[in-house]
Amino acid sequence: MRVSLLGPWLLSLLLFTTGPALADNTADEADIAFELGNDAYSHGNYTEALRSYFTSYRLVPNRNVLFNIARCFEALGKFNEAYRYYNDLLVEDLPTEDADEVSRSLERLRPKVALVRVTTNPKGADVFVDRTDLGSRGRSPQTLALTPGRHKVLVRKDGYRPTESIVTVTKGREVPLDLDMGLITGIVEITGTPEGAELRDSPTGPVLGRIPAKLRLSPGQRVLHVRAPGHAPGQYVLDVPAEGTLPLSVTLSAQTRPSGRVVVTSNHDGATVRVDGRPAGFTPTVVTLQEGEHVLEVESRDVRPVRQKVTVIPDKEVRVHATLRYEPPPVRAASKSLLSVDEAPASTTVLTPEELRAFGWRTLAEALAGVRGFFLTDDRTYTYLGVRGFSPPGDLNTRILILWDGHAMNDVWAGQGYAAHDLSVDLEEVERIEVVRGPGSALYGTGAFFGVINVVPRESLGLDRRLEITGSVGAMGSTRVHATTSWEDPDRSVLFSLAGMKARGADTTLLGNPGPIVTGLDGEQAGTGSLRVRLGHLSLVAQLHGRKKDVPTAPYGTVVGAQGTRVQDVRGFAEAKYERALSERVSLSLRGAVDLSRYEGHWNYGDDTLQANTDSGAAEWLTSEARLLVGLFETHRLTFGVEGQTQLRVAQKSVGPSVEGTLETRRRSLLSVYALDEWRLHPRLSLSLGLRVDKYTDLDSLPLTPRLAVIGRPYDKGLTKLVIGRAFRAPNVYELFYQDNFLTQRPAESLVPETITTFEVEHSHDLTNDLRLTVAGYHNRISQLVTLITEAAPTPRCGTQGSPTQCLVFTNNSGATFAWGAEAGLHWQPGRWLLVDLSYSYVRLANAAQEVVQAAPAHLASGRFLLPVGNGDMRIATQATYQSARVDGLPGADSGEALLLGFGVSGDYGRLRYFAGVNNLLDTRYALLVSEDLSSGPVPQYGRTFNLQLTGSF
Numbered sequence: 001m002r003v004s005l006l007g008p009w010l011l012s013l014l015l016f017t018t019g020p021a022l023a024d025n026t027a028d029e030a031d032i033a034f035e036l037g038n039d040a041y042s043h044g045n046y047t048e049a050l051r052s053y054f055t056s057y058r059l060v061p062n063r064n065v066l067f068n069i070a071r072c073f074e075a076l077g078k079f080n081e082a083y084r085y086y087n088d089l090l091v092e093d094l095p096t097e098d099a100d101e102v103s104r105s106l107e108r109l110r111p112k113v114a115l116v117r118v119t120t121n122p123k124g125a126d127v128f129v130d131r132t133d134l135g136s137r138g139r140s141p142q143t144l145a146l147t148p149g150r151h152k153v154l155v156r157k158d159g160y161r162p163t164e165s166i167v168t169v170t171k172g173r174e175v176p177l178d179l180d181m182g183l184i185t186g187i188v189e190i191t192g193t194p195e196g197a198e199l200r201d202s203p204t205g206p207v208l209g210r211i212p213a214k215l216r217l218s219p220g221q222r223v224l225h226v227r228a229p230g231h232a233p234g235q236y237v238l239d240v241p242a243e244g245t246l247p248l249s250v251t252l253s254a255q256t257r258p259s260g261r262v263v264v265t266s267n268h269d270g271a272t273v274r275v276d277g278r279p280a281g282f283t284p285t286v287v288t289l290q291e292g293e294h295v296l297e298v299e300s301r302d303v304r305p306v307r308q309k310v311t312v313i314p315d316k317e318v319r320v321h322a323t324l325r326y327e328p329p330p331v332r333a334a335s336k337s338l339l340s341v342d343e344a345p346a347s348t349t350v351l352t353p354e355e356l357r358a359f360g361w362r363t364l365a366e367a368l369a370g371v372r373g374f375f376l377t378d379d380r381t382y383t384y385l386g387v388r389g390f391s392p393p394g395d396l397n398t399r400i401l402i403l404w405d406g407h408a409m410n411d412v413w414a415g416q417g418y419a420a421h422d423l424s425v426d427l428e429e430v431e432r433i434e435v436v437r438g439p440g441s442a443l444y445g446t447g448a449f450f451g452v453i454n455v456v457p458r459e460s461l462g463l464d465r466r467l468e469i470t471g472s473v474g475a476m477g478s479t480r481v482h483a484t485t486s487w488e489d490p491d492r493s494v495l496f497s498l499a500g501m502k503a504r505g506a507d508t509t510l511l512g513n514p515g516p517i518v519t520g521l522d523g524e525q526a527g528t529g530s531l532r533v534r535l536g537h538l539s540l541v542a543q544l545h546g547r548k549k550d551v552p553t554a555p556y557g558t559v560v561g562a563q564g565t566r567v568q569d570v571r572g573f574a575e576a577k578y579e580r581a582l583s584e585r586v587s588l589s590l591r592g593a594v595d596l597s598r599y600e601g602h603w604n605y606g607d608d609t610l611q612a613n614t615d616s617g618a619a620e621w622l623t624s625e626a627r628l629l630v631g632l633f634e635t636h637r638l639t640f641g642v643e644g645q646t647q648l649r650v651a652q653k654s655v656g657p658s659v660e661g662t663l664e665t666r667r668r669s670l671l672s673v674y675a676l677d678e679w680r681l682h683p684r685l686s687l688s689l690g691l692r693v694d695k696y697t698d699l700d701s702l703p704l705t706p707r708l709a710v711i712g713r714p715y716d717k718g719l720t721k722l723v724i725g726r727a728f729r730a731p732n733v734y735e736l737f738y739q740d741n742f743l744t745q746r747p748a749e750s751l752v753p754e755t756i757t758t759f760e761v762e763h764s765h766d767l768t769n770d771l772r773l774t775v776a777g778y779h780n781r782i783s784q785l786v787t788l789i790t791e792a793a794p795t796p797r798c799g800t801q802g803s804p805t806q807c808l809v810f811t812n813n814s815g816a817t818f819a820w821g822a823e824a825g826l827h828w829q830p831g832r833w834l835l836v837d838l839s840y841s842y843v844r845l846a847n848a849a850q851e852v853v854q855a856a857p858a859h860l861a862s863g864r865f866l867l868p869v870g871n872g873d874m875r876i877a878t879q880a881t882y883q884s885a886r887v888d889g890l891p892g893a894d895s896g897e898a899l900l901l902g903f904g905v906s907g908d909y910g911r912l913r914y915f916a917g918v919n920n921l922l923d924t925r926y927a928l929l930v931s932e933d934l935s936s937g938p939v940p941q942y943g944r945t946f947n948l949q950l951t952g953s954f
Contacts, residue, residue, distance in 0.1 A: 477504030512937025
C-alpha cells in the first residue's frame with residue numbers, strides 16, 4: 001500500500017474494486033468526493049483533501065479511504081490523529097502487502113507520538129480519555145496516541161464496575177495500562193430444606209451450589225431452579241440487587257407423587273409464569289410439577305393475564321401456549337358488579353386511563369364526544385349530551401344518569417346531569433369512564449333513560465408517590481391547578497385533592513349570521529375538593545364542587561350584552577359504603593349518602609333601565625341502599641337490592657323587581673326494590689333479567705322497569721347481544737312547580753313519568769385477537785315525553801302581569817316518539833398505548849317535535865388514533881369527528897355541520913407527565929341552533945383552542 005503523490009489516484013481504482021459493486025447514486029457521489037480529495041492532495045491542500053475523504057467514507061466506508069485520511073493527518077503534522085487511523089486499519093483484514101505498509105507507517109510515527117496501550121479484563125470495554133462525553137476511542141485492547149502529559153483513561157462495560165486510571169505519557173514511548181474491571185454482582189443467601197439441594201439457573205444448567213449457599217450472581221431478575229432427590233422441584237423468581245444481599249428461604253415439599261413437565265410459551269416472551277399462585281419463571285419456560293391439576297397464570301405488561309387449569313401427567317410433557325391480548329378494564333355500571341365488556345348485559349364502552357391521559361380530555365363531555373352514538377351541544381351556559389339522536393334543547397341532561405363511582409350525580413330539583421366544568425374542574429382524579437347505552441332504570445330507577453355513565457375515580461397515587469401537582473394553561477385565558485395527596489397500604493388508603501380553574505372565555509360571540517355581537521361575558525370559574533378514604537371493607541367519599549359561568553347568549557329574553565347574566569351551581573355529597581364477602585358465594589353491599597345542590601341564575605331585563613331577575617333552586621336529600629349478591633352455583637347468581645330516598649328540602653325561588661317569594665314545592669320520598677338474575681345457560685349463552693319497582697309518595701303511578709339481555713356466542717369469534725328494556729324519568733320539582741316573575745310560565749302541578757322502550761341488537765366479530773368489528777341496530781319508543789309548550793294566556797296563574805299573550809307550561813306529549821338507528825365500529829388495540837377506534841352512527845326520528853329533530857345530527861362519524869413513540873414514554877393522539885347538518889335547509893355554518901380534528905402529544909419523563917394539544921385544529925366555524933329561550937340566535941361553537949399541561953409526582 002505504498003502511496004506517493006500518485007498514490008491517491010491509484011487507490012481510487014481500488015475504492016470500488018475491493019468491495020461490492022454499487023451502481024447507485026451513493027457510490028457515484030462517493031467516487032466524486034474521492035477524486036476531489038485526490039486532486040486536493042496532489043496540490044498539497046491536505047485540509048481540503050480531508051474534507052472530501054471524510055465525505056467519501058461516510059457515503060461508502062472503505063479501508064483505502066482511511067489510509068488516505070491517515071496520510072493527510074500525517075502531512076498536516078497531526079501525528080496523534082494519523083496514528084489512530086493507521087492503528088484502526090490494523091483491525092481490518094488487509095492483504096499482506098497493505099498490512100506491511102500500515103505497520104511501516106506506524107513505526108515511522110512512533111518517535112513522534114506518546115502512546116498508551118490499554119488492555120482490560122475482560123476485553124471489549126469502551127475506552128475513554130479524560131471525559132466520557134467526548135465519546136469512546138474504541139474497545140480494548142486499544143493503542144492510543146495522546147498528547148504528552150497526564151491523562152485520565154476510563155473504561156466502561158455493561159455488568160462491570162467502571163474503572164479509571166491516571167497515566168503519564170511522553171513522546172516516543174509506549175506506556176502499557178492494564179485495567180481489571182470487577183464484575184458487578186449481588187449475593188443471594190440461600191437457606192432452607194432439604195440441605196444439599198442443587199441450585200441451578202436453568203432446569204438443565206450447571207449446579208451453582210447446594211443449600212445452604214451464598215451465590216454471587218449478576219444483578220437483575222432471574223429464576224433459580226432447586227432440586228433434591230425425593231422432593232418436588234421448585235422455581236424461585238429473584239431480583240438480585242447490585243452490590244447487595246438478598247436472603248432466600250427455600251422449602252421443597254416431599255414428593256409423594258410422580259411428576260411431569262409443563263412447557264409454557266406465549267406470544268409475549270418474558271411474561272411472568274405463576275403456578276398455584278407462586279412465581280415459576282418467565283416465558284418460555286419448563287416447570288416440573290407433581291401429577292394432578294394445577295392453576296397456571298401467565299401475565300405481562302400491557303395485556304390481560306391468562307389463567308387456566310392444567311393437568312400434569314407423570315413422566316409426560318404438557319405444552320401450554322398462552323395468548324395474551326389487551327382488553328379494556330371491567331365495568332360495574334351495567335350490572336352493579338364488575339364484569340368484562342363482553343359479559344356486560346348492554347352495549348358498553350370503557351374509556352381507559354391511558355386514553356384519558358393521552359387525549360388530554362378536561363371534561364366528561366369532551367371525553368364522550370368521540371364515543372359511538374354521542375354528540376354535544378354547548379349553549380355557553382351548559383354542555384348537553386346527545387345520545388342516539390336525542391338531545392332536546394335545555395333538557396339539562398335529565399335523561400342520562402351520570403354516576404360518580406356508582407353515586408348518582410343528577411340532582412332532585414331539576415334532574416340535572418352535570419357533564420362539563422359543572423361536574424368537576426378536570427378529569428385528573430378519574431381512573432376510567434364506563435358508558436352503558438340503553439335503558440338502565442331496571443337497576444337505577446329514574447333518569448337512566450338513554451344510558452348510564454359511570455365516572456370511576458382513582459383511590460390513590462400509588463405506593464411510592466405521595467403528592468401530585470398539575471398545572472395547565474390554555475386558550476381564552478384558561479388556567480387550571482390541581483393538587484392531590486394520598487397515602488396507601490394494602491388495607492387502607494386516603495386521597496385528598498383540590499382543584500381550581502378560571503377562563504376568560506371568548507372575546508366576542510356572534511349570535512347568528514347576521515346577528516348581534518357580544519363582547520366578553522363568557523368567563524367561567526370552578527373549584528373542586530374531594531376526599532376518598534378506604535378502611536378495609538369500609539370506604540368514605542366526599543366531594544364538593546362549585547362553578548360560575550357568565551352567559552353571553554341573552555337567554556330568556558334578557559338584554560343582549562348586559563353585564564351580570566350568569567349561572568352558579570354547587571353540587572356536593574358524602575357517602576359511606578361497606579362491601580364484604582360473607583362467604584364464597586354471598587356478598588353484601590351497604591351504602592348511605594347525604595347530597596346537596598344549589599343553583600342560581602341571574603338575568604338582566606329591560607330597555608333603558610336594567611331589571612334584575614334571579615332564579616334559584618336548593619335541595620338536600622338522603623339516600624341509602626342495601627344489595628345482596630348470591631351465587632347459587634357457578635353459572636347462576638342473583639342480586640337483590642333495596643333503595644330509599646328522602647328529600648329533606650327542595651326549594652325554588654324566582655325573585656324580580658316586583659315579586660319575591662318561595663315558589664311551591666313538594667318534598668317526596670322514594671322506596672325501590674330491584675332484582676337481577678344472571679344465568680350462564682351454556683358456555684356460549686348467557687341470560688340477564690332485571691326488574692325494578694319504584695314507589696314515589698307524590699306520584700299515583702308505580703313505575704315498573706324490566707330489562708332482558710341475551711348474550712350469545714354463535715361461533716368462536718362472534719359475540720351477539722340482544723337487549724330489550726324499559727326506562728322511566730319521573731317529573732322533577734322544576735317541571736312541576738316553577739313559575740317565573742313575569743308570569744309568562746305557570747306550574748304544571750301534575751305530570752306523569754315519561755317512559756322509553758328499547759329494542760337493541762349488537763353483534764361483534766373478532767377479525768383478529770386485537771381487531772374487532774361491531775354493528776348494532778336499535779329502536780326506541782318514547783311515551784309521555786315531558787316538553788315545554790305554549791298555551792293561550794291569561795290563565796288563573798299566568799298572564800296577569802302585563803297581559804302577555806302566551807303562557808309556557810310543561811306537559812306530557814300525548815303521542816309517541818320513535819327512533820330507528822344503526823351503528824358500526826372498528827376497534828384495534830393490541831396494547832395500552834396503541835389504538836385505532838372508528839365508529840359511525842345513523843338515526844332517524846319520527847313523530848318528534850321540531851326542536852328535537854333540529855338538535856340532532858342524523859350522521860355521526862368518529863375516529864380516535866393513539867400511537868406510542870419509541871418505548872411508549874411518548875404518545876401521539878388524534879381524534880376526528882364529523883357531524884352532519886342538524887337543521888336541513890339552514891345555510892352556512894349555522895346548520896351545525898362540522899368536521900372537528902384534535903391533536904395531542906403526551907408522555908412521561910421520570911416523575912413528570914406532560915400534554916400539549918389542540919382542539920378543532922382546522923378552526924372549523926359552526927353554530928348550533930338552540931331553543932329561543934336559551935339564546936337570541938344560533939350559538940357559535942369554539943374555534944381552534946390549545947391546552948398545555950404539566951404534572952409532577954413526588
